[in-house]
Amino acid sequence: xxxxxxxxxxxxxxxxxxxxxxxxxxxxxxxxxxxxxxxxxxxxxxxxxxxxxxxxxxxxxxxxxxxxxxxxxxxxxxxxxxxxxxxxxxxxxxxxxxxxxxxxxxxxxxxxxxxxxxxxxxxxxxxxxxxxxxxxxxxxxxxxxxxxxxxx
Amino acid sequence: xxxxxxxxxxxxxxxxxxxxxxxxxxxxxxxxxxxxxxxxxxxxxxxxxxxxxxxxxxxxxxxxxxxxxxxxxxxxxxxxxxxxxxxxxxxxxxxxxxxxxxxxxxxxxxxxxxxxxxxxxxxxxxxxxxxxxxxxxxxxxxxxxxxxxxxx
DNA sequence: GCTGAAACAAGTAGTGT
DNA sequence: ACACTACTTGTTTCAGC
Numbered sequence: 001x002x003x004x005x006x007x008x009x010x011x012x013x014x015x016x017x018x019x020x021x022x023x024x025x026x027x028x029x030x031x032x033x034x035x036x037x038x039x040x041x042x043x044x045x046x047x048x049x050x051x052x053x054x055x056x057x058x059x060x061x062x063x064x065x066x067x068x069x070x071x072x073x074x075x076x077x078x079x080x081x082x083x084x085x086x087x088x089x090x091x092x093x094x095x096x097x098x099x100x101x102x103x104x105x106x107x108x109x110x111x112x113x114x115x116x117x118x119x120x121x122x123x124x125x126x127x128x129x130x131x132x133x134x135x136x137x138x139x140x141x142x143x144x145x146x147x148x149x150x151x152x
Numbered sequence: 153x154x155x156x157x158x159x160x161x162x163x164x165x166x167x168x169x170x171x172x173x174x175x176x177x178x179x180x181x182x183x184x185x186x187x188x189x190x191x192x193x194x195x196x197x198x199x200x201x202x203x204x205x206x207x208x209x210x211x212x213x214x215x216x217x218x219x220x221x222x223x224x225x226x227x228x229x230x231x232x233x234x235x236x237x238x239x240x241x242x243x244x245x246x247x248x249x250x251x252x253x254x255x256x257x258x259x260x261x262x263x264x265x266x267x268x269x270x271x272x273x274x275x276x277x278x279x280x281x282x283x284x285x286x287x288x289x290x291x292x293x294x295x296x297x298x299x300x301x302x303x304x
Numbered sequence: 305g306c307t308g309a310a311a312c313a314a315g316t317a318g319t320g321t
Numbered sequence: 322a323c324a325c326t327a328c329t330t331g332t333t334t335c336a337g338c
Contacts, residue, residue, distance in 0.1 A: 095301050
């Protein structure tokens with residue numbers, strides 16, 4: 001995987017990252033190259049794993065999830081990490097799970113219908129997992145911004 | 153915004169969430185409804201704000217960002233929050249910024265080229281912002297899973 | 305609120321330089 | 322590594338039920 005992107009690659013990635021439904025032919029037109037070059041590059045970038053997938057981004061609040069929280073999980077013993085992770089995976093409201101350095105062993109993102117639902121997830125699910133010592137929850141009052149990292 | 157989705161809405165959202173380039177005509181075929189109904193529904197869901205946008209998801213590591221961290225920021229005084237947030241917005245490696253409850257005032261997601269780069273961002277940028285008392289950084293060793301919340 | 309048809313635009317694959 | 326062509330498929334709009 002040699003990831004030195006040229007101008008065309010970068011343009012393709014940046015245009016599609018902000019609009020996944022953009023016509024490949026229009027990108028070709030904007031960059032003044034042939035249609036098939038765009039297709040070839042996208043194929044290459046996908047094969048290399050630079051492009052993971054294309055997704056519609058939905059508004060979580062509209063889906064009924066009004067409470068978003070980042071929650072740090074402490075373990076009784078570090079070696080429980082993997083088992084705990086597998087149990088966390090069974091909780092659908094946990095949409096992201098990370099092994100982290102520092103005070104917590106695991107850091108998760110939770111979407112709940114409301115604060116009561118969040119409490120239920122923590123008390124009736126997370127806290128009952130074998131190996132979990134405790135959790136600290138940081139409820140998001142507001143996501144001030146969310147954006148993409150620069151390309152190159 | 154009355155967000156009671158019917159079967160068709162849910163199917164559209166779920167199919168497009170996992171593949172933003174999926175042909176609308178194919179969705180129509182799978183659901184055994186007309187082509188134009190799909191368009192109408194997508195238009196409606198977009199107007200309602202349920203669909204925010206469509207994005208290509210890129211692999212951050214391939215883009216040269218090997219270090220991902222969640223960082224909690226403590227403030228000298230709570231009232232500095234908004235000013236601090238505006239300064240954080242100027243740092244391109246910070247891709248998400250949240251006002252949170254609990255021990256920290258602000259919680260951010262940082263992508264850095266490596267640990268050294270992360271340290272530079274924290275010491276030369278974040279820590280110098282007026283109002284910031286200190287930070288705690290949780291480096292992600294591994295994102296075990298990342299997925300979508302259930303629809304309805 | 306939904307369908308169907310038709311005009312138009314885009315995606316695909318094979319060929320050639 | 323890129324462009325061209327011909328063919329297939331998808332998108333979009335609007336009249337009509």
